[in-house]
Amino acid sequence: MTHPIRVLLADDDRLVRAAIETILRAAGDVELVAQAGDGRQTIDLTLLHRPDVVLLDIRMPLLDGLAALREIRRIAPAVQVVMLTTFGEDDYVAQALHAGAAGFLLKDSAADELANAVRAAAAGEAFLSPKVTRQVLDRLPAPPAVSPADLARVESLSSREREVLILLAQGLSNAEISAQLFVTEGTVKTHLYRVFTKIGCENRVQAAMLAQRAGLLN
Known part of the structure; x- marks a missing residue:
């Protein structure tokens, strides 16, 4: 029997936590192991429970979400962190992605999108819907010059690998890339593995940002 995905939910807004809790408990394959209301508590509970995924608000009291993210990546690198955010926090989003976040999720995302984000993060993949990916890249500050x-x-x-990277950066899922290129999803995954290895990125988000910096989306 497959074990449920163990999730730690960290947000200082109780109403937000209650709404997300309802969605996670209805997912069927997710176990909410703990909730945190500030950044320091998030780190303590991460060490205590060792969840598969932490849903972490970017703005947190005592220790902000970015600092908590960096500490989690240091002390528990196997734990995947998905940042919770709203548009208008572009600077924070950029910093979070560079700090190793598996991705980010808008707080008003649909229930199925939130559950799928947790599943993707647990599988080692960043989840960004096509709409969100393009909006994020478009709203981030001007990218630094590529090294x-x-x-x-x-x-x-x-x-072909460059083509796959461009489609990924445009926000296409593996299934959509498969349909676009008339290849199997397994082939897409193989291409992505080679792309990540060659460009030195850990996940789809970092790869998309590099593609943007390199001018592949122009």
């Missing part, structure tokens, strides 16, 4: 090392990694990609 020569990053550019060399991008240039090491084959034409």
Whole structure:
């Protein structure tokens, strides 16, 4: 029997926590192991429960979400962290992604999107719907100039790998990339593994940001 995905929910707004709790408990394959109302408590409960996924609000009291994210990545690197945010927090989002967040989720996301985000993070994949991916990239501050090392990694990609990276950065899911390129999802996963290895990115979010910096979306 497959074990449920163990989730720690961290948000200082009790109403937000209550709404998300309802969605997670209805998912069927998710176990809410604990809830935290500030950043310091989030770290303590992460160490205590070792959840598969932490849903972490970017703005938190005592220790903000970004600091909590960095500490979780340091002390429990196997724990996947998905940031909870609202639009208008672009600077925070950019910092969170660079700090190793598996992705981020809008607080008003649909129930199925939230549950799918948890499942994707637990599987080691960042979840970003096509709409959210493009909006995030469009709303982030102007990207820094791509480094020569990053550019060399991008240039090491084959034409098909570069095509897959561009589609990923446009927000397409594996299934959508498969349909676009007329290949199987297994083939897409193989391409993505090679892309991540060559460009030195851990997840889809970081890869999308690198594609943006490298000018592949222009």
